[in-house]
Amino acid sequence: MxxxxxxxxxxxxxxxxxxxxxxxxxxxxxxxxxxxxxxxxxxxxxxxxxxxxxxxxxDKDDLVLAVIQRQTECVLATHESHLRKLHSLAGLRRWRDAVVELSRQTDCAGGCPLGSLVSELAESPRPRELLAESFARWEALLVAGFRAIQVRSGTSRDCDLTELATVVLAALQGGLLLAQTTRSTRALELALDMAIDRVEAQLA
Amino acid sequence: MxxxxxxxxxxxxxxxxxxxxxxxxxxxxxxxxxxxxxxxxxxxxxxxxxxxxxxxxxDKDDLVLAVIQRQTECVLATHESHLRKLHSLAGLRRWRDAVVELSRQTDCAGGCPLGSLVSELAESPRPRELLAESFARWEALLVAGFRAIQVRSGTSRDCDLTELATVVLAALQGGLLLAQTTRSTRALELALDMAIDRVEAQLA
DNA sequence: CTAAAAGTGGACTAATCAGTCCAGTCATAG
DNA sequence: CTATGACTGGACTGATTAGTCCACTTTTAG
Missing domain, CATH: 1.10.10 (Arc Repressor Mutant, subunit A)
Structure with missing residues (x-):
C-alpha cells in the first residue's frame, strides 16, 4: 500500500x-x-x-524482485558483451575462457548470482517467473551467437539452436555449482568443453 | 560443550x-x-x-552437518540402486529416465537436495567440505558404472572416466536447476542426453 | 510565495530466533 | 536397592527481525 x-x-x-x-x-x-x-x-x-x-x-519480497531484475541485467550485460561479437567457434571458446577466468578470480565462490537465487526462491511463484525469464533471455543471447557462427561459416545446417543454448546454459550452471563446491574450475571447464563440442558437432 | x-x-x-x-x-x-x-x-x-x-x-550448525550427511546418504542410495546394476549404455539411459521421472513426480520442485544445499552453505568451510565429499562419492558411483559398461562391452578404450563422471554430474545439476526454474523437465532431459552421448562417444 | 506532495529520520512494536538453564524422569550397573 | 549418568520438559533470555508510525524537511507546481 x-x-x-x-x-x-x-x-x-x-x-x-x-x-x-x-x-x-x-x-x-x-x-x-x-x-x-x-x-x-x-x-x-x-x-x-x-x-x-x-x-x-x-515489503522485503518486493525489494527482492527488484534485486532479481538488477542482478539479471548485470549478468546478461557481462555475457552480452562477449557474445555480441561472436562469429566463430573460436569466439565461443574465448567466451568459455572468460567465464572460467571470472570464476577463478573469485576463487569459485558464490557461483552464478542467478543460479544461487534459484534454489532459494524457486518455490515462490513471482521470483521463479522472473528467473525463468532471465534464463530465457540468456538463452536468446546464446542462440543469437550460434546463428552468427552459422551465418559466418556458410553451412546453415538444420538444427535446433534453442536446444543447444539450453544445454550450454545447463553445463554452465552445473559446472559453476560443482566449481563452487570443490573450489576448483575443473568441473566448469570440463562441462563447458563438452557443451561447446556439442555445439561444434551440431553446427558444423 | x-x-x-x-x-x-x-x-x-x-x-x-x-x-x-x-x-x-x-x-x-x-x-x-x-x-x-x-x-x-x-x-x-x-x-x-x-x-x-x-x-x-x-548448535544449529552442528545439526546442519548431520542433515548434510543424512541427505547425502538418501540421494546416493537412490542413485546407487540404479547405477549398481549398470552394464550397458541402455542401462545408463534408463538411469536418465529414472532421474527425469523423479523430477517430474515432484513437478520439478526443489531441484537436487544436495545442489540446493551448495548455494546456501558453500561459503562455510565445513559444510562445503562435506558437500564436496558427497559429490566425489556420487562421481565414484558413476565411474564404477562406466567401468562396468566398458568391461561388458569388451572395448577398454583409454579415456578418463572421472572426467566423464564430472560432466554427467554437472549436466544433472545444471539440468535440475533449469528444470526447477522453468517447471519443466525439458532442460534436464537435454542436458543428460548430451552428457550420455558424450559418454557413448568416449567409451565405445 | 505558498500549499501540496515527495522524500526523510528514526523511534517503536510484535514476533521470532538461537541458545541457556534447571528441575526433573528414566535406565542401568553394581 | 540405589546411585550415577543419560535423557527429558519447558520456561526463560537477549538479540534480531520485518514492518509501522509520525514528525519533519525538501521539492515542485501554480
Whole structure:
C-alpha cells in the first residue's frame, strides 16, 4: 500500500535513493543470500532509513524482485558483451575462457548470482517467473551467437539452436555449482568443453 | 560443550531421539532451506524439546552437518540402486529416465537436495567440505558404472572416466536447476542426453 | 510565495530466533 | 536397592527481525 506502483511520480532524488537501495541489496544478497540479508543491513549499506525503504518497496519480497531484475541485467550485460561479437567457434571458446577466468578470480565462490537465487526462491511463484525469464533471455543471447557462427561459416545446417543454448546454459550452471563446491574450475571447464563440442558437432 | 562428541555413550532411546531430530530437520531443510528452518520447527516436527536438541548437537550448525550427511546418504542410495546394476549404455539411459521421472513426480520442485544445499552453505568451510565429499562419492558411483559398461562391452578404450563422471554430474545439476526454474523437465532431459552421448562417444 | 506532495529520520512494536538453564524422569550397573 | 549418568520438559533470555508510525524537511507546481 505504501509502495511505489507503476506510473507513480519519482523525482531525480527519489530515483537515486531507490537505486542506492537496490544496489546495496543486490550486493548483499549476492554475498550472503536473500534469507541472510536483513533490511537493516541494506539500510546501513545504502545509507538510507526504514521509511525510505518502505516508501519505495511494499515489503522485503518486493525489494527482492527488484534485486532479481538488477542482478539479471548485470549478468546478461557481462555475457552480452562477449557474445555480441561472436562469429566463430573460436569466439565461443574465448567466451568459455572468460567465464572460467571470472570464476577463478573469485576463487569459485558464490557461483552464478542467478543460479544461487534459484534454489532459494524457486518455490515462490513471482521470483521463479522472473528467473525463468532471465534464463530465457540468456538463452536468446546464446542462440543469437550460434546463428552468427552459422551465418559466418556458410553451412546453415538444420538444427535446433534453442536446444543447444539450453544445454550450454545447463553445463554452465552445473559446472559453476560443482566449481563452487570443490573450489576448483575443473568441473566448469570440463562441462563447458563438452557443451561447446556439442555445439561444434551440431553446427558444423 | 554440551554436545555429543565421538565415542560418547548413546543408549537405544538416545539414538532414536537423535535420529528423529535429524530426520525431521532433513525434511524441513529440503522443503524450505537451512535459513528458513527454525529449530522450533524441528522440535515440533520431531516431537522433542530444546534440551534434547542441545543434548545431541552443539548448535544449529552442528545439526546442519548431520542433515548434510543424512541427505547425502538418501540421494546416493537412490542413485546407487540404479547405477549398481549398470552394464550397458541402455542401462545408463534408463538411469536418465529414472532421474527425469523423479523430477517430474515432484513437478520439478526443489531441484537436487544436495545442489540446493551448495548455494546456501558453500561459503562455510565445513559444510562445503562435506558437500564436496558427497559429490566425489556420487562421481565414484558413476565411474564404477562406466567401468562396468566398458568391461561388458569388451572395448577398454583409454579415456578418463572421472572426467566423464564430472560432466554427467554437472549436466544433472545444471539440468535440475533449469528444470526447477522453468517447471519443466525439458532442460534436464537435454542436458543428460548430451552428457550420455558424450559418454557413448568416449567409451565405445 | 505558498500549499501540496515527495522524500526523510528514526523511534517503536510484535514476533521470532538461537541458545541457556534447571528441575526433573528414566535406565542401568553394581 | 540405589546411585550415577543419560535423557527429558519447558520456561526463560537477549538479540534480531520485518514492518509501522509520525514528525519533519525538501521539492515542485501554480
Amino acid at each position: 505504501a509502495s511505489i506502483e507503476i506510473g507513480q511520480p519519482l523525482t531525480a532524488r527519489g530515483k537515486a535513493t531507490r537505486a542506492r537501495i537496490v544496489e546495496a541489496a543486490t550486493e548483499l544478497v549476492r554475498a550472503h543470500g536473500v534469507a541472510n540479508t536483513s533490511l537493516d543491513a541494506v539500510l546501513a549499506a545504502s545509507d538510507t532509513s526504514k521509511s525510505q525503504l518502505y516508501h519505495y518497496f511494499a | 554440551a554436545s555429543i562428541e565421538i565415542g560418547q555413550p548413546l543408549t537405544a532411546r538416545g539414538k532414536a531421539t537423535r535420529a528423529r531430530i535429524v530426520e525431521a530437520a532433513t525434511e524441513l531443510v529440503r522443503a524450505h532451506g537451512v535459513a528458513n528452518t527454525s529449530l522450533d520447527a524441528v522440535l515440533a516436527a520431531s516431537d522433542t524439546s530444546k534440551s534434547q536438541l542441545y543434548h545431541y548437537f552443539a
